[in-house]
Every structure is written in C-alpha cells, then in structure tokens.
Amino acid sequence: MGQVLGYTVMLLRAYARDRTAVFFGFLFPLLFMVLFGVLNFGGSVSVDLGIVDEAKNDQSASLIATLSKIETFKIDNGERDAELAKLKAGDRDLVLVIPNDFRMAPARAGSSVPALTLYRSSARPEQGAVGSAILNSLIDQMSFAVTQTAPVVSIKSEEVTGRNLKYVDFLTPGILGMTIMQLGISSVAFAFVAERTRGVIRRVMATPIPRRNYMAAHVLQRLILAVVQVLILLAVAVLAFKVTIVGGLGALLMVALLGAVVFLCLGFAVTGLLTTENQAAVATQIVTLPQMFLSGVFFSRDAVPAFLKPVADYLPLTFLNDALRAIATTGATLGDVSAQIIGLLVWAVVSFILAYRLFRLD
Amino acid sequence: MPIVSVREIRKSYGQIKAVDGVSFDVDEREIFALLGPNGAGKTTTVEILEGLRSADSGTAMVAGVDVRKDPSGVKERIGVQLQQSAFPENFLAREIVELFALFYRKKVDSMAILKSVGLEDKAKQKQDKLSGGQRQRLSIAVALVNEPRVLFLDEPTTGLDPQARRNLWELVRAIRARGTTVFLTTHYLDEAEALCDRVAIMDAGRIVALDSPAALIEALLKRGFRKPVVQQQANLDDVFLDVTGHALRED
Numbered sequence: 001m002g003q004v005l006g007y008t009v010m011l012l013r014a015y016a017r018d019r020t021a022v023f024f025g026f027l028f029p030l031l032f033m034v035l036f037g038v039l040n041f042g043g044s045v046s047v048d049l050g051i052v053d054e055a056k057n058d059q060s061a062s063l064i065a066t067l068s069k070i071e072t073f074k075i076d077n078g079e080r081d082a083e084l085a086k087l088k089a090g091d092r093d094l095v096l097v098i099p100n101d102f103r104m105a106p107a108r109a110g111s112s113v114p115a116l117t118l119y120r121s122s123a124r125p126e127q128g129a130v131g132s133a134i135l136n137s138l139i140d141q142m143s144f145a146v147t148q149t150a151p152v153v154s155i156k157s158e159e160v161t162g163r164n165l166k167y168v169d170f171l172t173p174g175i176l177g178m179t180i181m182q183l184g185i186s187s188v189a190f191a192f193v194a195e196r197t198r199g200v201i202r203r204v205m206a207t208p209i210p211r212r213n214y215m216a217a218h219v220l221q222r223l224i225l226a227v228v229q230v231l232i233l234l235a236v237a238v239l240a241f242k243v244t245i246v247g248g249l250g251a252l253l254m255v256a257l258l259g260a261v262v263f264l265c266l267g268f269a270v271t272g273l274l275t276t277e278n279q280a281a282v283a284t285q286i287v288t289l290p291q292m293f294l295s296g297v298f299f300s301r302d303a304v305p306a307f308l309k310p311v312a313d314y315l316p317l318t319f320l321n322d323a324l325r326a327i328a329t330t331g332a333t334l335g336d337v338s339a340q341i342i343g344l345l346v347w348a349v350v351s352f353i354l355a356y357r358l359f360r361l362d
Numbered sequence: 363m364p365i366v367s368v369r370e371i372r373k374s375y376g377q378i379k380a381v382d383g384v385s386f387d388v389d390e391r392e393i394f395a396l397l398g399p400n401g402a403g404k405t406t407t408v409e410i411l412e413g414l415r416s417a418d419s420g421t422a423m424v425a426g427v428d429v430r431k432d433p434s435g436v437k438e439r440i441g442v443q444l445q446q447s448a449f450p451e452n453f454l455a456r457e458i459v460e461l462f463a464l465f466y467r468k469k470v471d472s473m474a475i476l477k478s479v480g481l482e483d484k485a486k487q488k489q490d491k492l493s494g495g496q497r498q499r500l501s502i503a504v505a506l507v508n509e510p511r512v513l514f515l516d517e518p519t520t521g522l523d524p525q526a527r528r529n530l531w532e533l534v535r536a537i538r539a540r541g542t543t544v545f546l547t548t549h550y551l552d553e554a555e556a557l558c559d560r561v562a563i564m565d566a567g568r569i570v571a572l573d574s575p576a577a578l579i580e581a582l583l584k585r586g587f588r589k590p591v592v593q594q595q596a597n598l599d600d601v602f603l604d605v606t607g608h609a610l611r612e613d
Contacts, residue, residue: 199447
C-alpha cells in the first residue's frame with residue numbers, strides 16, 4: 001500500500017510538471033466554459049413561454065403569477081390554437097396549457113390528477129430544455145408545498161425565482177462530464193502507448209514491483225486528478241460565472257468518480273487495441289467525439305436526431321451528463337438519478353471486463 | 363561457486379531458435395561480456411537471466427535463485443540496464459532514483475547514488491534533458507539502487523562518444539571494485555578487450571567461444587592466424603582522443 005501511495009504521489013508530481021497534460025486537463029475545459037459561457041450565451045437564457053389558461057380560476061392565476069416572477073421566462077397569454085401556431089412559427093419556445101379542471105389541492109384518492117401539458121419547440125432545444133427543467137422543479141416544489149398542511153406556496157416559489165437557470169448552469173455539468181471522459185480515455189491511451197513504445201514499462205517490469213501495484217497507482221492518480229479537475233472547474237464556474245449548483249457537492253463528486261471509473265476502464269480497454277501513438281490519436285477521437293455531440297455536453301440532447309437517439313440514450317457520457325446535470329441544476333439526490341447510476345455501473349462492469357481482457361502492459 | 367550459472371537454455375520464437383542450448387558460468391566479481399552479431403541471441407539470453415522472459419527449457423541460476431521458478435526473486439537481487447528502454451517523462455534525475463528505489467521498497471540516499479555515477483549536479487534536471495552519456499549513467503545509478511549482486515548492462519555504450527564510453531568503462535570498473543559482478547553485452551570488441559575478464563561469443567543462438575580476451579587471441583594465433591599488416595602502434599581512436607582530450611562532453 002505504501003508503494004502504491006508513494007508511486008501515486010510521484011506520478012502526480014510529474015503530472016504537474018507536464019504542461020501539455022495540465023493544459024488539456026484543466027485549461028482546455030475552462031476555455032470551453034469561457035467560450036460558450038461568455039461569447040455565445042452571456043447572461044441568462046430567455047425562454048418565451050406561452051400560457052394557455054383554460055381553468056381561469058384563482059389557483060391558475062396564482063401559478064401564472066409565480067411563473068411570471070421567474071426572470072428566465074418571457075410570458076405571453078393566449079388561446080391554445082394561437083399559442084401553438086406561434087410555437088410552430090418559432091415565436092414561442094414552450095407553451096404550457098393549464099387544463100380547466102386545474103386546482104392546487106392534494107389529489108384525493110380516486111380523483112384524477114389535473115395534468116399540465118407542455119409543448120416544446122424542437123427548433124430551439126436549449127431553451128426548451130432549460131424552460132422545462134425550471135417548470136418541472138417548480139411544479140415538484142409546488143405540489144410538495146400543497147400537500148403540506150400549511151400553505152407555504154409563496155415561500156417556496158420565492159426560492160424558485162432566485163434560481164434562474166442560465167446557460168452556464170446548464171453547460172457546467174456537461175463540461176464536467178466531458179472533462180472526466182477526456183481524462184479517462186486520453187490520459188490512459190496516450191500515456192500507456194507512449195510508455196510502452198519507449199520501453200518505460202519494460203524497464204519498470206524489470207524491477208520487482210507487482211503489476212497490480214503499478215496499475216493501482218496509475219488508476220489512483222487519475223481518480224485523484226478527476227476529483228481535483230471537478231473541484232477546480234466547479235470553483236471557477238461558481239466564482240467566475242456565478243453558476244448555481246443546486247444539488248449536493250458530495251453527490252456530484254460520487255457521480256463524477258463513478259464516471260471516471262467507467263472512462264478509465266474504457267481507456268484501458270481501447271489502449272489494449274493500440275500499438276502506436278498515431279493510432280491512439282485516432283482511437284481516442286473515435287471514442288470521445290461522438291459522445292461530445294450525442295451526450296448533451298453543450299446542448300440539450302433533444303437536438304440529437306431521432307434515428308441516433310436509441311444509441312445516444314445509452315452512451316456512458318449520456319448517463320454521466322444527465323446525472324451531473326440533474327444534481328447540479330435541479331438539486332436531484334443520488335436516489336433521483338439512480339437510473340443513470342445503474343447505467344454507469346453497467347458500463348463500469350462491461351468496460352472493466354473489456355479492459356481486463358484487452359489491456360496488456362507489455 | 364559461480365554467481366551466474368546457465369545450463370542448456372533454449373528459447374524459440376516459432377521456427378527461429380533464438381537461444382539454442384547455451385551453458386556458461388560467471389564468477390563473482392567478474393566483468394563478463396556476451397558478444398555476437400545482431401540476432402545472435404544475446405539480448406534474449408540476458409532477458410532470460412533477468413527474469414523478463416522464460417526459457418523453453420534448461421536452467422539458469424542467478425545469485426542463488428532459479429530464474430524460472432522465482433523471476434521476481436531474481437529481480438530483487440540484480441540491477442539491470444535494458445536496451446531500448448527509457449524512464450518516465452517529467453521526472454527529475456533524482457526522482458528517477460527515488461522512484462526505482464520505491465519499486466524495490468528500499469530507502470536510499472539518492473544524492474549519494476547520483477554522486478557515485480558523477481551526476482550529483484544534475485539531480486534537479488529533468489531526466490529527458492540529460493545527454494546520452496548522462497542518461498546511461500543515470501540508468502546505471504538506477505540499476506544500483508537495490509545494491510545488486512549482479513549488474514546486467516545491455517549495450518551500455520551504444521551511441522556514446524569516445525569520451526563518454528571511456529567514462530562509462532571507469533564507472534563499470536569502479537562498480538566491480540565495490541564487489542558487484544558485471545554482466546554486459548556489447549558490439550564493441552575493443553570495449554570487451556579493455557574491460558572484461560572473460561567474454562563469451564555467441565552466434566546463431568549458441569556459444570562459439572568462451573575465455574579471457576587474451577587467451578582467445580593467443581589461441582587464434584596458435585592456430586596460425588596472422589594479420590596481413592603489422593599492428594600499428596596507434597589507431598584512429600587514439601588520434602581522436604589525443605586531439606579532443608578525455609574530458610567528458612555535455613552533448
């Protein structure tokens with residue numbers, strides 16, 4: 001154990017001296033955040049929300065009043081047909097229909113629950129995703145408030161108004177996921193292919209260090225790096241971009257670590273198939289590039305074409321991003337993202353088996 | 363009691379018999395060289411002795427350990443310098459020594475070890491910024507961290523300039539003087555002649571001659587061999603060193 005920890009410390013020290021690695025590990029993701037956070041989508045995302053109030057009672061009025069306090073929404077009221085036409089024309093991002101049986105009372109057993117209907121425009125997926133995320137969390141909190149004995153709707157809704165989801169809020173968890181993926185795949189592929197071709201590993205294997213200790217130190221070093229990367233990116237996001245992280249840091253780190261394990265295993269599996277550094281450059285792109293675009297790093301996955309959805313939904317980065325985003329933007333707990341965690345666990349098992357079968361030190 | 367004892371080892375790669383029944387002994391405190399053209403099986407033989415490859419048959423004892431039964435026991439007791447190997451990047455020279463000490467679970471005085479190979483003033487330099495000769499000396503320093511009983515050097519002077527080569531010979535002699543057996547391979551016959559107590563010449567996987575350089579030369583002369591021209595009193599090597607001096611260069 002002392003040998004593993006000692007080696008891990010030495011690897012981290014050498015890493016800190018490697019300018020290229022530090023650039024791609026830390027500055028590169030920050031650059032992305034700056035690029036997308038400042039240049040492209042500075043400030044808040046504005047969501048054009050059309051409301052069709054078919055109930056026209058006190059409670060629907062109170063819901064609309066709460067919604068209008070949320071800065072992100074630019075609200076228009078209208079009739080169903082007119083609003084839906086505007087949605088199609090691109091004048092609305094979302095249209096919310098409040099049914100005529102709408103009430104904000106706890107549902108009695110046997111009685112039907114009034115359903116709010118939300119229409120989204122596929123033309124502007126980010127706005128749609130941001131808006132529906134806000135609406136969902138608002139409605140969750142309101143129904144929670146309503147089932148309480150005391151009417152605490154107003155207090156809860158004030159909290160919601162403070163949380164006005166900006167694009168960087170949406171972007172940050174995506175950048176975290178992307179960084180974890182890059183660390184797992186690229187840091188393993190490039191480092192091990194290079195050390196294998198240069199004869200570094202051969203030299204180490206001429207000493208009595210057990211292979212499992214050697215591997216353990218390399219894995220541990222990268223897991224530590226993943227945590228440090230996540231913490232630094234989060235710190236910059238919160239301090240420089242005023243990103244709001246709603247959920248718990250612990251939950252975020254747990255999911256990030258699980259993601260790091262998945263991508264490290266995948267990295268080792270891929271590296272097992274490679275012999276030259278040129279192959280490594282191609283292979284890491286093949287593995288990471290599709291996930292950058294299909295797994296919701298920069299934009300909502302709603303933008304993914306329908307025929308790719310069955311694939312996109314099961315990519316490891318999709319599970320990771322969805323879980324990180326749910327925790328960061330809606331305050332989900334680990335239990336709330338159990339589906340994504342199970343997805344990641346399945347990937348971890350599969351990629352570990354692949355890594356175990358494919359990866360060779362010599 | 364020889365410190366390295368090899369009996370009838372064989373190793374084939376498909377149809378190619380890389381090592382085809384090799385036997386020899388190396389005595390303690392000897393400087394012993396394995397010579398031979400490329401592809402003769404030198405490196406395969408050395409790697410079998412180092413516990414890096416397993417022989418198909420035959421036995422090899424190194425420092426009292428059966429290489430086939432306990433390869434990691436052999437690795438504990440020997441120091442190695444491999445052909446075509448490298449150290450990890452972004453480590454300082456001193457850290458490389460400490461890193462390898464850690465691999466042997468040994469606590470070492472890394473500065474003292476660097477000093478013993480004349481690299482004390484390069485301790486804080488990145489290892490990949492060292493010159494060829496310095497890197498070979500670092501590589502020997504690393505091979506000494508576990509105080510080995512046998513030091514294996516695979517072509518230690520390939521690619522070095524004449525000054526660095528002679529500097530390395532001095533280092534090898536100093537290491538032997540401290541009681542370590544040195545087993546090396548080389549392509550330079552003048553090196554073997556100047557440095558080694560005994561040499562084994564390998565060809566096509568077999569040992570074709572084994573004795574001290576002087577005895578081998580004498581035996582050749584006894585067989586009636588004569589050089590067509592009389593040996594010069596000096597050669598180009600001597601000229602080169604005379605005009606450029608013995609001082610070590612930085613590359």
